[in-house]
Amino acid sequence: MIKGKVWKYGDNINTDIISPPAYLELSIKDAAQYTMAPIDPNFAKAYQIGDLFVAEHNLGSGSSRETAPLMLKALGVRTVIAKDFARIFYRNCINIGILAIECASTDKIRQDDVIEVDYLNGMIYNQTTKAHYSCHKIPEHIMAIINHGGLIQYLKDVELKTT
């Protein structure tokens, strides 16, 4: 179960928005202060650890740049929720240990709502509006990677041990 205050964005938040190309040459830590800068320069300054990142359709489209989830992770983001994700961004999140959750009703979630996410049972509860939404349960093999803290620890613990 995860609980937190919501940062809410709409459709097609692509990797050029999350991680603007102009700052790619900086380190992740330095680049992180420009996360979301093209549409919300306030995000990186005001984001508090524990807040949840919620968007609508096609979150993370565009580049394969892992800087996008890494910059989010550097700010403290551990959970992202969207109606659906772009493929590489989704994989990147899982591989670096960010829980990526699909929920068809994120249009009903608003900026600053406080929500509880029960990702094992596939349910989100909005404390602010008292509404319930269903979300995807995390598939088993993905939970295995998340439980190991991401792909690398998983490979260390499972794959590199057996090969």
Place this chain on the structure above:
Amino acid sequence: MGFTMSEKIMAMASANDGINVHADDIIWVRISKAMMDDVLGPRLEIDDILTDLNASIWDKDRVVIISDHYTPPANVNQADIVKFTRDWANTHQVDHYYEFAGPCHQVMVEKGHVLPGEIIVGTDSHTCTYGALAALGTGVGSTEMAGVLATGITWMKVPRTIKAQWHGDLNAMVMAKDISLKTISVLGHAGATYKTIEYCGETIDSLIMDERLCLSNMAVEAGAKAGLIRYDAITAAYLEKFGVTETFEHINPDEDANYETVLSFDAQELVPQVACPHEVDNVKAVSDVSHVAIHQAYIGSCTGGRYNDLLAAATLLEGKTIAKGIRLLVSPASKEVYDRCLKEGILTILADAGATILASSCGACLGIHSGTLASGEVCISTTNRNFLGRMGSKSSEVYLASPLTVAASAVTGYITDPNAISGGIND
């Protein structure tokens, strides 16, 4: 029920060889080649993770590293990144290292690093380009790449397949870029997420490899994992240049393969297309936006800077001059393309028309050097993305079109259908 190309390729690479796999299965696959660039390659996490894992590269011969985004470097940061990448390749004894050779995907195919039936991962989303050679290329992040470097395997969900069939002959002044934009506009920019697009039909069969590469390159702009084109005589002839005589018919899709969707298009109805700001699926006929004035026209990138693209532009521009006050920038998609166009006089024709010839680089394509847009400027470009701020200022705008449309627009200073300009290749 038969199998799609993705299912066949992934079955061959799966842990239990020969066992058939189906769309939606989640499997571990062996990777044939791993490609890293400078911007998202070793310097980003990968080096740290490998050190942390105390792992060495599983098979150095299967690793290719290409410094392309930051070559030639525009500042000290970029120069340091290229230096780091070069030194890293050296220390890790990766012999397949290239720099100043052009955008990575063109270098990969030109240097023979892409073979049909292979699964290739790259730290760049346009790794799907290799689908034109019937290889399942797909982009991955740094962490996943580090995992591949250490183990040679990764997890994948077998994608469902959308079959995009194109029938009939293309009209004059219409190119693969127009096919690509039209298909993406129908699918939507997320319409193929986690899926493969198989391009087929006699229109695709008759495309030369330069054109096929453009189609596969842009598959990710519909969200696709891969954009595959079946292996045929054109693929075989292309591979022969690298001494590959083996044939690969066995990876072509079965007649009764299981497709999620089948789309059918009539090439005869296709006119030059343009993707308007700020999404690749915001596509219109060029003639519908001909009032838009431009400041910059760009011919380049792993999408639209190949030999055939420059040849098409030169044929249209021969004996003409670009409009006053605008700039036409040309960056051949590789050093090889550059050299060939130089020898054949294509660069001279372009330069005589007023073009500035740039190094073979990613630079302008993502607004990091060599052609960055100022506030409020408009560019028409042969590249693959027109996202907000992609080529520079947040308030600049990028329109995506074919090399012929970009060349025609450079002549008038407005977005222009190449059919409105005389002297084109089909004139």
